Amino acid sequence: MVAPVPTRVLAGITVPDTPLITKALAFVHEHCDEFTYNHVIRSWLFGQYISDAIPELKTRDAELHAITAILHDLGWATSGDLVSKDKRFEVDGANAAREFLIREGKKEEWDDRRLQLAWDAIALHTTPSIGMHKETEVKCCGLGIATDFTGPERSFGGILTRNIWEGVVKEYPRLGFKKGILRILCGLCREKPETTYDSFLSDIGEKYVEGYSTEGPSFFGYY
Secondary structure, eight states, X not given: OOOOXXXXXXXXXXXXXXXXXXXXXXHHHHHSOHHHXXXXXXXXXXXXXXXXXXXXHHTSOHHHHHHHHHHTTGGGOSSSSSOOSSSOHHHHHHHHHHHHHHHHSOTTTSOHHHHHHHHHHHHTTTOHHHHTTSOHHHHHHHHHHHHHHHOGGGSGGGOSOHHHHHHHXXXXXXXXXXXXXXXXXXXXXXXXXXXXXXXXXXXXXXXXXXXXXXXXXXXXXXX
16 A cells, blocks of 8 residues: 555645655646646546546555656657657656656655656556556556547546546646647657657658658568
8 A cells, every 4th residue: 555645636636746746747847838738737637536536546656646647748848858869759758757756756765666667657658558457557647648638438437527527628728639739749750750660650640741651660670
C-alpha cells in the first residue's frame, strides 16, 4: 500500500498535491504551449478519476502517476532544449521527465525502480498493447491520456461521466484538439521522419504530409 499524500481539488477532481507535482506543473508550463499544457492536465485528471474508481488501480503511486501524466508530452516541447533530432517523441519525453525527477526529486524517494516506472509510463503511453500489461502506474498514465482522445463514453470501463468530462474541459479547454494534434504530429513527421516509421505516426505522415513515405524503412532496417 502506497502512503497517502496531501490532496486538493482541481476541476472538481481530488488530486494529490505535493511540492514535486507543483514543480512539474511549472516545468511543463515553461516548456510547452497552452494546447499541450491543457492536454496533459486533462489527461492527468481523467486518469485520476478513472483510477480512483477501480480498487486495483486506486493503490497506485499517485504522485508518480500525476507527474508522468503532467510531463508525458515533453517530446512536444516548444522551448527548444528538450527535443532531440533522432529519438521518438515518447523517448524524448521520458528522458526529459527522468532528468527532471533526478534533478528536482529527493534522491531517497526516487530510487532506480521508481525512476524506471516513470520512464516506462511516458515511453509507452502510445503503445497500449504493451503499456496496459505493465505496472499499475504505467497503465493508469496511459488510461488518462487515451481518454482525452476517446471521450468519456469510451473511457476505460465507461467510468468517466459526461458531466466530469465537461467540468474538466471547461477549466482546461481543448483549443481545437483535432487540428492541434495533427499540427504537432505532422510536424514530427516532417522534421524527423526517421523517428516515426515504426510507430502510429507513419499513418499520420502518409495521410497528411506531402512527400512523406515509409517505402524502404523497416523494423529490420534499423539493425
